[in-house]
Amino acid sequence: MRVSILMLLAVLGASQVPSLAAGSDDAPSSRSTRVAAATETGLDANGHLQRVGARTDGAFGYTRLQAGVQIQVGGITKNVLFHGPDIVRVNANHGRNHWTAPSLVVVDVPPEVSFDLTEDARTLTLTSDRLVVNVSKSNGALTFLDRDGRVYTREHATAPQSITDTDVAGAGPSYEVENVFSLAPDEALYGFGYTSDAGINRRGTQVELVQTNTGILIPVMVSTRRYGVLWDTYSAMRFKDDARGASMWAESAPGGVDYYFMGSDSLDGVVAAYRRLTGPAPMYPKQAFGLFMSKERYPTQARLVEVAETFRRERFPLDYIVQDWQYWGSDKDGTWSGMIWDPVRFPDPDAMIRRIHDLDLKLMVSIWPSVGNDTALARELDRHGLRFEPLHWISKRARIYDAYSPLGRKIYFDHARRGLLDRGVDALWMDGTEVEVTTAAWDAADNGRDIKSLGRNALGDFSRYLNPYSLVTTLGAYEAQRAAGDKRVFTLSRSAWAGAQRTAAASWSGDIFASWKTLAEQVSGGVSVTATGNPYWTQDIGGFFVTEFPGGPDNPAYRELFTRWFQFGAFNPIMRVHGTSIEREPYLFKTIDPPMYQALLDAVHLRYRLLPYIYSTSWQVTSAGATLMRPVPFDFPDDTRTHDIRDAFLFGPALLVRPVVHAMVHKQAQPGDTIPASALRTPDGAPGLAGQYFEGTDFDVAKGRVVDATLNHTWPEPPLAEFPPGLSSLDGFSARWEGELVAPEDGEYEIGLEGDDGFRLYVAGERRVDDWNSGPRRYKGTQVALRQGQRVPVRIEYFQGAADRALRLAWKTPRQREAEREAAKQVDLTVQTYLPAGSDWFDFWTGELLRGGQVVAREAPLDLIPLYVRAGSIVPMGPVMQYATERPDAPMEIRIYPGRDARFTVYEDDDETYAYERGESARYELAWDDAARTLSLGERQGRFPGMVERRELRIVLVEPGKAGGLQESPPDRVVTYDGRAGSVRF
Structure with missing residues (x-):
């Protein structure tokens, strides 16, 4: 007999089960009701609350639930609940859950999960078919392991979480929370969505999880140790990896710390677990994959x-x-x-x-x-x-x-x-x-x-949502x-x-x-x-x-x-x-x-x-x-040389793409380096520049003074940083810096400002840069001839309207300018790509076989993007078309990249409707046996109205100098596939 917490409370009254309820202050919330299957305890034959198992050990106590345990330690109530054999939900608060609505993210109803519960003097252990979770009796810190005892990750051993009662913007009781994981030294982290930087590995970084025009922030991370974490909180959040560990802070988390741990033997398995929790990605119409x-x-x-x-x-x-x-x-x-x-x-x-x-x-x-x-x-x-x-x-x-x-x-x-x-x-x-x-x-x-x-x-309030x-x-x-x-x-x-x-x-x-x-x-x-x-x-x-x-x-x-x-x-x-x-x-x-x-x-x-x-x-x-498009370490997590690859990615199971992301022929000058403190002097001779801030965008009300060693500001708001002296807002202010620039060498310098919004640069009293306009970050510079040791007065003026806040004083020294001119004359078409170890690779354009675990170089003229194919791959290709559904009955070129066994499932449907959800689709498997040099064509599974019954397959075995590039390749074999199983031997 399975009974939800909602039913239990109806029978017994909320006050009778305070240690088990995960609901709101006075009654279970609908958010709690949604996860009732994960917090069930059950009733005995007489309808009484059945505590499946309970222990109290000094300051540590726990109650076994049908899906996990609830522990009490140090004033924290912490639920550790299986949401599947490979997924664990962790929820910690001060005994009250303030949510009043269901989860917006997690839609999966948790299945019934069998697990064992054991303990010793220091540890409580939950073991499912896929995961082991150790709970420290000293403070409730969790360690997640696979069934072979390999550690995925662990909460911080002495400070697993911080939970503070709060009320943001008068929205009602909530929690400000932070939880911390201790990471392995060689572990790499990915995810959190699109941010305006060129990094990929989130180790040693900080990410503000607040949506912007150019920021898609998603509270999910995955690790090369083959696990992932989804935080089910919606307020302003911050991820940070530093000496303490990897932490996630949330400004307003009505349920307290609330995350889902997903463990697997592959990163694809982690993603699959995430989609079981949050919903699958439905098929797009085929034309959505065109231009x-x-x-x-x-x-x-x-x-x-x-x-x-x-x-x-x-x-x-x-x-x-x-x-x-x-x-x-x-x-x-x-x-x-x-x-x-x-x-x-x-x-x-x-x-x-x-x-x-x-x-x-x-x-x-x-x-x-x-x-x-x-x-x-x-x-x-x-x-x-x-x-x-x-x-x-x-x-x-x-x-x-x-x-x-x-x-x-x-x-x-x-x-x-x-x-x-x-x-x-x-x-x-x-x-x-x-x-x-x-x-x-x-x-x-x-x-x-x-x-x-x-x-x-x-x-509810937008501080929470x-x-x-x-x-x-x-x-x-x-x-x-x-x-x-x-x-x-x-x-x-x-x-x-x-x-x-x-x-x-x-x-x-x-x-x-x-x-x-x-x-x-x-x-x-x-x-x-x-x-x-x-x-x-x-x-x-x-x-x-x-x-x-x-x-x-x-x-x-x-x-x-x-x-x-x-x-x-x-x-x-x-x-x-x-x-x-x-x-x-x-x-x-x-x-x-x-x-x-x-x-x-x-x-x-x-x-x-x-x-x-x-x-x-x-x-x-x-x-x-x-x-489809994913980081290289998704498939090669144990090759640490892939962990920081940010200029290449995998596309499907076969392709490694290396875009050209720098100018090769037409090289434009870039903004200079930030002028160092050694080249700047305040009016009284100290390193740097003397500045003053003003309220208003036109130096209206003088406020605090500063001395900045360099001028390179982005002005993040509290709590990330303090306000500049005297300011209480970062909207509608202005500032002025004065001092001298000391030339380290003879020649013509480029001196400029990069900023948002308005800025001016005066050199020796002359206005040399003037862009006093609101607008996005941009750079403007001027040329100034100076002698080594010459001191020239400089003044910088700036105003900030709203949004982005940035100002930087930059230069190019005469030597840098000469090096830039020489570099612009050089045309180098070479692109270097690291090919992951554990596989050999084919150059898509030439068919050349390359060993993995090395950096390879090839020329990339304007009409070519470096592209590599994993050995042991099958890549089906169609004809050139004007739109994606133009030639449904066209022959298909089947390229086989040998070196390992390979499989690929060809999928077809009506390209447009949800009939595939009703079983109206067709699939057949192509399987390459590398030792036998045989391609097997599996029997077609399924069918749909309008299906092409017979299709010509032009099979190509890729070899160096053969079957490379864009053009259709002369086939080694041609077969007409009619849905029956068969094989082709080479």
Whole structure:
């Protein structure tokens, strides 16, 4: 007989089971009810509470539950509950759980798990079929092991957690918490989502978990020791790895410390466990794996159709065209995101959409959570109090809707359905979902404060529900479209949270700037998202803002960057071109730069040729918890040389991709180094510069003075740092620094400022740099001739409006400038790649066999991205197509990369509907026996309406100098597969 805590409390009364209840103050919360199966104790034959086992040992006491134990130690109540044989939920608080709503993230109902409970004088031990959990009787610290006794990780031995009662913003009782893990020295950590840096291994780093425009923060980490942790908390959070260990702090955690430990024998197994907890990733329509063309923005329906028609006329493959914002009106009126079409610029959207579909294209359209006041949608939301008071920063006549409310989601997506989806729009692009309110959400501290200003939502205060807005709003999109029909949902969202994969939402990295540095950040940032278990991610090919490349497409330096970015995008889960200001439709380069255009065409043709491989792998993502784009150590965790690889990644089971992330031919000058204290003197001769801060952006009220050894500020807000002297806010301040610069050598220097917002540089009393404007971080410099030892007066002025806060005084010395000029003359096409040990590798372009465990070098001219294939792989490839579903009956090239046995399951379905969930799909396995040199074709499993019954398979055995690259290879064998098993011997 299995009885939940809710039923127990109904029978016995809450006061009778205070040590077992995990509910709210007076009754079990619905969040507790959702996990009741994990906290059951059971009743005996007489209906009395059955304490399956209980012990008290001095200050340590415990009660056995059907799914684990509850311990009492040092004033902490700690539940250790199996959520499966390989998953453990850990929850610790002061005996009260203040949640009042179910988990937004964890949707799995825990199965009944058998486990053994043993103890000795120091340790309580829980053992399932897959895991061992040791509980220290001294303080409740946990150690997680596999069944062979190998330690995954352990909580800090003396301070496993810190729990403080709090009440943030008057939202009611909660906890400020921190928990700490002690890590192994050679352990590497991945995940936490996209952050604007080029790192990948999170060891020794700090990550602020607050959503921003260019920050997709997800509270999931995975370790090379083959475990993962999901924190089920939604407030502002901070991960830090330092001498204490790896810690996670949360500002407001009503349930206390609350995390899920997932252990496995592989990192793919960890991700699969995460998806069991939080939901599988449903299949996308096949065309979602083709190319997306997007721009901010196509101003009229005529222009949108013109671009679509030109793609088809120029025969440049494309599957989705995207209409960005303001198709509803302007950014100043009250029509903002009202799910309507401007009658002047989009007079006949139905005809426009029909034309798009006639071209075998799909249409994606942008929507925002901010809703204009003068729309039917706003009026209906307001009747139920489902918009928040603060006005959206772009349109001062729009406000954010309450996506935490089921009714709010229903109203919002009813209007999206009637105004967009029912008219033929194929997919929704949900912008600003972090959620941005009164600013463009660049800075974590600013955006956290901004989100909190929304007050309370349908579930509670935003201090508690700071981060998962994107999860609930994309959930609304998914549920509404599933209820409306059988067409697969595909949604693009600028933010994500744990569990987002179940809403069919792909995230992207926001409004990034075009630079080689940003391109490198996309490589590491993308796999930091997918490592969390959220498999679908994309980014703006070419960068959203193009400010560092005057002339855009006419600038050869930008064309080189765009080409390399496009090649990288061909190996993203979703391949998408997007940006503002400049035109970047690939066909434009056909006449501007024919070699570049051919490189773009080759990259997109390779993407489409790989669609059988990509689409079959997407089935593994849905059915087996696989990950398409992922960090290299996912497959090679024991090869420590892979742990910090941030410029390469794995794509599916076979491919290792090494994007080119630096200029090879057209090298642009970069900002100089920060000027050191040794070259700066204050007016009284001390090292550094003397500064003063002011309230107001125009030196209005003088405040504190400082002496800065160097001028290199980012001004994070408390608690990350203290306010500058005299300031109580980091919005709307200004500052001035004065002193002298001491020249270390003769020659012409470049002296400049890099900052956000406004800055000026005076040299010897002359204003040499003047950019007194609000705006994102940028660099401006000036040339100054100096003699060695010369002292020249300098003054720097700065103002800060809102959002990002940065200022840096930089230089290039004469020697550095000469070295830069010489470097610019050198053209080096060589790219080095580390090939992981434990496998041999083939160069995709030449078929050359390379040994693993070494760094290899190859030339990468503009038309080639370094690409390697793991020995023991099967890669199915299709023909070049104009759209993903153009040739369903086309022959398939089966490339076999020998050296080991290999398997690959080819997957097919109707490409468009959820019939696959009803069993309407087909699969067959290809198996390579390396010793026997035989390829086995398995019997087809399943079928679906419209299935191609017979397909020509052109089988190619890859060897050096043969079967390499983009072009179709002469087959070694040709067979017609009709669904029956067979074999081909070589």
